[in-house]
Amino acid sequence: MTDARHHWDDTYAAKTDTQTSWYQPLPRRSLDLIRAAAPSRSAGIIDVGGGTSRLVDELLRDGRSDLTVLDISEIAIARSRARLRRRADSVAWIVADVTRWRPRRTWDVWHDRAVFHFLTDRDAQDAYIAALKRGTHAGSAVILATFAPTGPERCSGLPVQRYSPGSLAARLGADFALDFEASEAHQTPFGTTQDFSYAAFSRR
16 A cells, blocks of 8 residues: 555656546536436445546535545545635545445445546455445445557556546446446547446446
């Protein structure tokens, strides 16, 4: 965990938000999927690997009252809290490595854009899936985005595991039913394109 935390703290310390390839001024696809999965404003939503994502800003604008953001980087969490100012008090913030984290509650929506694909070791993937199962309940929505088979092989200096929605469903296992899939060509701030797979599941 220490090495991974140092890597991501160093990454965020060295770059502004718009200097990271994953930056989105408006995370439209994630917002649309969350809104469809959980129309109630009181639904519990966790953004795993939320970092400095603007997703939490938009969910607060939606009037969501039960929001959690988890990230391994304390620097990223601190930057998001500073950006939100007083609104940050309406969010639960967790600094943790998801593969070593034991959720103390369940959420109605588990969202992850681009954490799972950094887990190239099967044991780390299994640990993530164990946390996912502990942090969700029957009927929970699970929204995951990873690099697609045509996406980059590396990101932020690290290797990644690329997935199609089908291969992602196979990796998660029978406890998760694939409800929706889509591809997206993410435009980075540098003018390049990264192919993503988006998949929405129901926890059985």
